[in-house]
Amino acid sequence: MIEKIVTSKTRVKLLNLFLTHIDDRYYLRELERMLDESLSPLRRQLLKLVEMGILVTEEEANLKYYKLNKNFEGIDELRKLVLGSTEKSRKYAEAGLRPDAELTRKEVATPLTFSTQERENGERVTAPKRIKYDIAVLTVVSIFVLVTAIFVLYTSTSSMKQVTGLISSKPAENISKTIAKPTRPDEMVSKRWKVMPGNYPAFSTGEIGGTKSSKEL
Numbered sequence: 001m002i003e004k005i006v007t008s009k010t011r012v013k014l015l016n017l018f019l020t021h022i023d024d025r026y027y028l029r030e031l032e033r034m035l036d037e038s039l040s041p042l043r044r045q046l047l048k049l050v051e052m053g054i055l056v057t058e059e060e061a062n063l064k065y066y067k068l069n070k071n072f073e074g075i076d077e078l079r080k081l082v083l084g085s086t087e088k089s090r091k092y093a094e095a096g097l098r099p100d101a102e103l104t105r106k107e108v109a110t111p112l113t114f115s116t117q118e119r120e121n122g123e124r125v126t127a128p129k130r131i132k133y134d135i136a137v138l139t140v141v142s143i144f145v146l147v148t149a150i151f152v153l154y155t156s157t158s159s160m161k162q163v164t165g166l167i168s169s170k171p172a173e174n175i176s177k178t179i180a181k182p183t184r185p186d187e188m189v190s191k192r193w194k195v196m197p198g199n200y201p202a203f204s205t206g207e208i209g210g211t212k213s214s215k216e217l
Contacts, residue, residue, distance in 0.1 A: 025065040
């Protein structure tokens with residue numbers, strides 16, 4: 001009968017965890033993260049193990065915890081079948097009774113990274129895969145921000161150089177404006193014309209120091 005119990009991969013993972021941590025209890029979501037299994041198969045196998053009497057349930061703070069039933073009649077035979085030899089079973093049973101024990105089996109290394117207090121309080125724990133995913137996302141975002149900052153700095157520097165070049169290449173325009181002034185008190189002069197007493201109005205350049213030319217209107 002015991003051989004029929006270990007027919008499912010998910011069930012073997014559950015039994016391996018509970019048989020090596022005989023005093024610990026776990027809730028469904030916690031088992032999902034620790035064993036990296038889908039929720040539906042886990043729930044189904046947990047219900048079957050409870051029906052067989054291998055596991056017992058405890059409810060606390062709206063959470064249902066699953067725990068190994070130490071009074072199960074075939075627990076020794078089940079431990080031998082799941083964990084292997086009698087010597088390995090003894091070592092892992094002792095490790096499960098000691099909270100500070102270090103287990104060497106690869107499949108039970110991950111559960112030891114979570115404290116018993118966190119599991120009993122029902123706190124959410126982050127799975128290692130989730131941590132790696134978050135680190136990868138942060139790395140990609142950091143690289144994108146760095147590249148964007150470099151591009152903006154390069155663009156700003158190029159624009160400033162272009163503006164500076166345009167300003168320095170533009171020739172300075174020295175525009176000298178000559179204001180026409182009358183040469184006599186009774187003379188009226190503007191930019192385009194000049195009037196003198198006794199003469200007809202005439203256009204004039206009004207330039208000082210140059211050859212004066214006028215044209216009668």
